[in-house]
Amino acid sequence: MRSRFDAAIERRGTGSLKWDGMRKRFGVEGDDLLPMWVADMEFRPPEAVVEALVRRANQGLFGYAVPPPAYFAAIGEWMRRRHGWEVKEEWIASTPGVVCAVNLLIRALTDRGDGVVIQPPVYHPFRRGIEDNGCRVLSNPLLLDGDRYRMDLDDLERKLPDAKLLILCSPHNPVGRVWTAEELRAVGDLCLRHGVIVVSDEIHFDLVFPSHAHTVFATLSDDLAQQSIVCTAASKTFNLPGLQSAMTVIPNPRIRRDFAHMLRACGIPESNVFCLDAVAAAYTHGEDWLVELLAYLEGNVDALFRFVETEIPQIRVVRPEGTFLAWLDCRALGLEPGRLEQLLLSKGRLVLNQGYTFGPGGEGFVRLNLGCPRRMLEDGLTQLARAVRSL
Structure with a gap:
């Protein structure tokens, strides 16, 4: 059965840091770039929240x-x-x-x-x-x-x-x-x-x-x-x-x-x-919405593990116990941090948070945002695999 979290919402041109801030932050642009970096999700909040905001706006x-x-x-x-x-x-x-x-x-x-x-x-x-x-x-x-x-x-x-x-x-x-x-x-x-x-x-x-x-x-x-x-x-x-x-x-x-x-x-x-x-x-x-969200995010974690194990076994995933973020160990690729970032941008057209920015122990890792529709996650993983296979 289709989940409410499967819906894709167009965010380009809306002032979104994640989608519209890539050129300023990374010096890259293009409709084929997939941003999975900033820690916000691609999901509408509970409808009660939207309704509360509309009521306030309508008060004027x-x-x-x-x-x-x-x-x-x-x-x-x-x-x-x-x-x-x-x-x-x-x-x-x-x-x-x-x-x-x-x-x-x-x-x-x-x-x-x-x-x-x-x-x-x-x-x-x-x-x-x-x-x-x-x-x-x-x-x-x-x-x-x-x-x-x-x-x-x-x-x-x-x-x-x-x-x-x-x-x-x-x-x-x-x-x-x-x-x-x-x-x-x-x-x-x-x-x-x-x-x-x-x-x-x-x-x-x-x-x-x-x-x-x-x-x-x-x-x-x-x-x-x-x-x-x-x-x-x-x-x-x-x-x-x-x-x-x-x-x-x-x-x-x-x-x-x-x-x-x-x-x-x-x-x-x-x-x-x-x-x-x-x-x-x-x-x-919002509690029922949150329960559904957690189940959906756990499904994304499982999908991530299945894909990485079969398609890019050079990368190891640290299984998250919470958050909507995944920490990927790319050290086996043998790339310096700057080269890893460029590989993902140029060959994968994928924007992730680079591990070195999180301080000592983060070198060779990347952070991937799982708070997205399953299809977007699958697209991102396919692009990640394409980058790795280009080596």
């Missing part, structure tokens, strides 16, 4: 907004039902995105020259945010153990005495790990011991496949709730990143005050009226 008034009770109620109920997390309204601060929140937290909670730990290969704006705010990057590289990544806790313990913050990516982008409660608790114990605050980017926390379970870092213990900040959003879950709405959840009142001061000092606005309506509608009416 777009003045300054204040989050209504329904907004906080929808967030609270979603967190309670989906994540077992009791979130108080006063803990929630709005930002235009998680990257914005992470940068503001670095600025609010560190002094210039402080160390901030990240776990590469990891979402590249973390490193940039640390450096742009005058801090030092402390790398705690993940270990690839067979076909699965794990944290190097011994190395982490060596790095933490020199750190003020740890930026945790949970679930992890790009490697797709959904950290277990035991893994997170081990990290938390080390951070408590060394007085390091955890900034937990959990923007993919709803996108977890059925055989795995996400644990919100702040739910591990009262002590860890007071020494952590959770940054998340409805944007990845329901494909709303262009609305630029995220939430920063801060149980600790002192950290909350420091963050609120930084928001004011930097002139960060409250969410706009469209964000408020969309988020409330998504969390209130």
Whole structure:
């Protein structure tokens, strides 16, 4: 039976970063280029979200907004039902995105020259945010153990005495790990011991496949709730990143005050009226849509594995436990990062995120976006195989 997620939606010429930003970013263009890089999906959000946005547009008034009770109620109920997390309204601060929140937290909670730990290969704006705010990057590289990544806790313990913050990516982008409660608790114990605050980017926390379970870092213990900040959003879950709405959840009142001061000092606005309506509608009416989405994404993962195993066995896929992103190990091709990128662009006409941009340990890998109709995925894999066979 045809899925709602099989529908192809034309995005060229709509101001889409993924589709219309390739020439500026990569210096390439052409109708035959297939973009599978930027982490937004090719799917319409739940119809309730579209209807809420249309209602707001039809009202015709777009003045300054204040989050209504329904907004906080929808967030609270979603967190309670989906994540077992009791979130108080006063803990929630709005930002235009998680990257914005992470940068503001670095600025609010560190002094210039402080160390901030990240776990590469990891979402590249973390490193940039640390450096742009005058801090030092402390790398705690993940270990690839067979076909699965794990944290190097011994190395982490060596790095933490020199750190003020740890930026945790949970679930992890790009490697797709959904950290277990035991893994997170081990990290938390080390951070408590060394007085390091955890900034937990959990923007993919709803996108977890059925055989795995996400644990919100702040739910591990009262002590860890007071020494952590959770940054998340409805944007990845329901494909709303262009609305630029995220939430920063801060149980600790002192950290909350420091963050609120930084928001004011930097002139960060409250969410706009469209964000408020969309988020409330998504969390209130979007659960069935999400269940269907996860099943469809898991089907895409299976299709990816079948294709790679039979058509391009030189490439190894790290099976994602969550997110809609796949991490492909292309090291067996023996190509320098720049040559791999050029091969995919020139011979495959395929735009992927190059692994080296995610930091140490990413060289020779690429990140592929699975949040697309099955036909688009098949086309992308065919183009990937064509590039590999041209060697």
